[in-house]
Amino acid sequence: MNRIVDRFTALKGAGRKGFIAYIGAGDPDLAATRALALAFDKAGVDVLELGVPFSDPLADGLVNQLASQRGLESGTTPAKVLETVAELRKSSQIPIVLYIYFNLVHRYGMERFIKEAAVAGVDGLLVLDLPPEEGAAYEGLMQKNGLANIYLVAPTTPEERIEFIAKRGRGFIYYVSREGVTGMQSKLADTLEQMVAKIRTHTELPIAIGFGISTAEQAGNVARMGDAVVVGSAIVNEIAKAGKGAHLVPHATEFVRTLINGVKHS
Numbered sequence: 001m002n003r004i005v006d007r008f009t010a011l012k013g014a015g016r017k018g019f020i021a022y023i024g025a026g027d028p029d030l031a032a033t034r035a036l037a038l039a040f041d042k043a044g045v046d047v048l049e050l051g052v053p054f055s056d057p058l059a060d061g062l063v064n065q066l067a068s069q070r071g072l073e074s075g076t077t078p079a080k081v082l083e084t085v086a087e088l089r090k091s092s093q094i095p096i097v098l099y100i101y102f103n104l105v106h107r108y109g110m111e112r113f114i115k116e117a118a119v120a121g122v123d124g125l126l127v128l129d130l131p132p133e134e135g136a137a138y139e140g141l142m143q144k145n146g147l148a149n150i151y152l153v154a155p156t157t158p159e160e161r162i163e164f165i166a167k168r169g170r171g172f173i174y175y176v177s178r179e180g181v182t183g184m185q186s187k188l189a190d191t192l193e194q195m196v197a198k199i200r201t202h203t204e205l206p207i208a209i210g211f212g213i214s215t216a217e218q219a220g221n222v223a224r225m226g227d228a229v230v231v232g233s234a235i236v237n238e239i240a241k242a243g244k245g246a247h248l249v250p251h252a253t254e255f256v257r258t259l260i261n262g263v264k265h266s
Contacts, residue, residue: 003095003123004148004171007046008206008227017223019263020208021256022049022099022232024067026076028244030084036239039253041094044260046228047208049126052081052100059128063233066240078104078113082120089121097124097150097171105130114141124148124171132168139168152176153199155191166203172228173203176211196225216262223266231259 011018021040025033037048051057051064053071060068078100085096098117105113105127117125124147130138132151142149148171153162155176166173177192192209199207209222210230219229238255242248 002146002148002171003093004047004097007095008172011046011227012206017226017263017266018046018206018208018228019044019219019260020047020049020097020210020228020230021045021235021259022051022064022210022230023239024064024071024236025050025052025081025084026071026074027053027067027236027239028070028248029074030076030080032239032244032248033084034088035249036252037088037094037096038092039249040256041092043253043257045094045256047095047097049097049099049230049232050081050085051232052076052078052098052104054101054104056103057101057128061233063237063240067236070240078108082116082122085117085122086120095123096121097126097148098122099126099128102127102130110138111141114138114145114147118145118147122147124150126150126152126174128152132165135168142170148172150174153195155195159198162199163202166199166205169203169205172206172208173199174230175199175207175209175226177209177213177222192222193225216258219259219262220266223263229259229263231256234259 023036053068053076057065057068139149150171151165151169152174153165196207206227208228208230209226213219213222213229213231214234222229238252242251
């Protein structure tokens with residue numbers, strides 16, 4: 001079984017909502033990424049998203065763009081991210097999703113990348129700019145290697161396309177809670193509950209809600225509507241503030257704990 005599927009099955013059985021944390025791989029370096037992943041696992045993060053650095057991250061706001069830049073500056077490549085995951089697997093079984101742009105997968109070689117990701121211990125890919133209409137070969141390779149192909153649904157996605165995406169996705173559906181790029185927001189979208197309900201009519205997959213969630217209160221409110229909450233930019237921002245000092249991991253982990261508590265008490 002896939003670790004993502006296993007985790008959501010366990011969460012459902014326990015009547016709990018999940019917490020998904022996003023960090024930029026290699027920000028500020030891959031040693032920090034490993035340390036953060038292990039600390040987040042112990043803190044209770046259910047799924048870890050690792051953003052693979054890319055020079056043109058079109059879906060990302062400034063905070064995550066800068067994280068991607070720092071990742072590139074630290075020498076992080078797709079191959080080194082896979083090495084880091086393999087190293088993590090020696091001491092952690094936290095479900096791991098790579099948040100990646102298709103250009104990187106294509107350049108690496110799609111078949112080779114998916115196979116090596118599975119061997120390393122990756123559980124799913126969220127390829128930001130690969131439409132499911134063009135994903136038949138990709139989906140076949142993902143299924144063959146036991147990986148979850150995770151797709152995005154946006155507030156502007158028409159219902160017939162939601163149905164199409166829901167049939168093609170695996171692991172969970174990632175609902176982008178607002179229009180635009182990633183980034184912290186002070187207010188949740190008004191259409192959130194209505195859109196999640198609409199997606200549920202087309203799938204039994206868990207629905208994870210992300211983009212813009214930045215406080216424990218927001219995480220708790222969102223958890224009541226979906227099956228999991230995704231927080232990225234707010235965590236990345238704390239990592240950026242901490243820098244490379246010894247307090248980086250405890251500082252970021254303590255912030256993540258407040259978000260997890262928000263979800264648990266929803």
